Amino acid sequence: MLVTYLEASRDLCETDSILFGAAVAVCRIIGAKLPMAGRATTQSSAIPAWRKRIEDRIAKARALIGRLTSFRSGNNRPRIMRTVRMAFAGTNISLSQPDITQKLTERIDDLKQKIAAWGKRIRRFTDRSRRFNQNRLFQSDQKRLYKSLERPKVCGAGQGPDQADIIAFWRGLWSEPVNHSEGPWMEVVASQGASVTPMDPITVTPEDVAEAVRRAPNWKSPGLDGLHHYWLKGFIVCHAVLARQFQEALDQKSLPSLFTTGITHLVPKDQDTTDPSKYRPITWIAYRARMHCFFAELDPSIPVTKQNLADRVRYIMRSKIFDDAELERLRREAIPLSIELAMVGDAAPQATNQPPRVEVAMDLPVVVDSDDDEMVSHELEQMRSILEEAILETRSMPLENRPRLPRIPLSKRNRAVMRALNPMLVTYLEASRDLCERDSVLFGAAVAACRIIGAKLPMAGRATKQSSAIPAWRKRIEDRIAKARALIGRLTSFRSGNNLLLPDLTVPRVVRTVRMAFVGTNISLSQPDITQKLTERIDDLKQKIAACGKRIRRFTERSRRFNQNRLFQSDEKRLYKSLERPEVCGAGPGPDQANTIAFWRGLWSEPVNHSEGPWTEVVASQCASIMPMDPVIITPNDVADAVRRAPNWKSPGLDGLHHYWLKGFVVCHAVLASLSFKRLSTRSRSPASSLLGSLFGS
Known part of the structure; x- marks a missing residue:
């Protein structure tokens, strides 16, 4: 239905309005809620949770100050007096003391100081959040940051300049002709610019528009037109119309309709849309195709996609693996190499048999931090001695006694060490x-x-067992139980008569603990029913201990079920082995050896004639037409490809070797391929195949 309307549209503004109307119609048909009051352009000003908490404390402190001030001025209402008693809970201050007015003043001053400290904390956190948001906005949108920093009250204060003076000022600058005296650099620039070939004309096709829309998120924040990419993906009939109108806007070098409609979200952000001569919509992905073709010429044996190459380039640039000098050197080496390959490719056919990966790796230059040949040979001899000593140490070392290899950073020096060790390993690997x-x-x-x-x-x-660290939640609950038990002991000691004679002098620690146990209540240690109150308090603590213990058991059972369910998904054998109960399975006398032998001999020693049915002939006839499997041949390229796909520092096997070392020691690929093929050919299995399983089983 949209074809008629789109073909009749004259520019991008009209096309945009048609697409927006179609989106509104779809929402009404499917019954989606569609507010018609306009879109909100301001962000939500929700108060952070930390600020709400501090403001609640300030509000409570101010309310308490009001109650204390009212009581100090003579207001003795029950509600006011109850609040004042709670304010002095945990202290020895009573409302009947003669210096209660001084105590009230001190308490009010303390609360005011707390309010001032909380206000200072709010201002400090607010300034920190504002600086963080400004730094983030500076990275994403500098124009928006500078606009937010404007102060309209200050900028607009005072009398504005006279309009006639402004016109006269700018007319004196721009209306008078100026004769510039250009220097000799103009001729140099003109001679250099004469050899620059003009840019090819930009052609926007419907496929380009479809590709740009396909890569964009569905519900990304739209432009001024309010159209999300979801609608542009759904209304595919608009791609041809948009491509045609884009092309017309580019040919005329006028792009007002792009900015008035907000349809510029089809253009990548890294393109300059202000200069029509530099405006290249949708064609920014062309560098990926050129890079992929160039990489295929350099090494056609490695299957890689355009997206993989782009991701790898982005990772190299962000992680700063190469410094600027190294990148410039690689760029200088790559440009003439590409030209030479293009010339050779037209003159002679490429060789079909490529040299093995091992020989290429052995020809890599060794990078050392010295220019003296004697120093270089000395360092290589020292590295060779360290290598020989390490191999002798680990040759007879059991697997469980091997050290845990650390992660090393990806730097030029470390790669140089790996390249230097590669040729030294050839003798040892060939002799293995x-x-x-x-x-x-x-x-x-x-x-x-x-x-x-x-x-x-x-x-x-290496540690082979998992760490049995106690969870944080269990530590917290056990600390509560320990404190409650200690308090029960003090209360029991006080109840049994540990407070006789002079309690404040004989056992002040016990009496102080008992007073703290009744803080916030109206219970005094001089009451006649203090023994009953102590018994009730001890019972409450015992109930809390029982509840905490039940919570620990419930959480432990839940954690055990979770771990068992997860282990059942990954390793059922290990789960069933963990469920064995050796104290139950091994209880009681074992079976008699003679009876066991007689039982199994009766099952396996007597010949049995099985009567097979006609189904065996059917299975034999079906299997006769099955072709035998081709022999499996493992090449060094297979090993290199398996290692390349694996993560560097993935958890190793029993041998303790990460994939990083197998990627660095490329001379081992040929030896590993031959040994793996020999092991498959002989159909032998041994514990030494842990590395083979980690390579081809991952």
């Missing part, structure tokens, strides 16, 4: 006979790399 020996060589190389770069390497072995 099985996966166990090869694994010990790689672990020793990792230990040597950590020692060379100075990483902290604990040699006490």
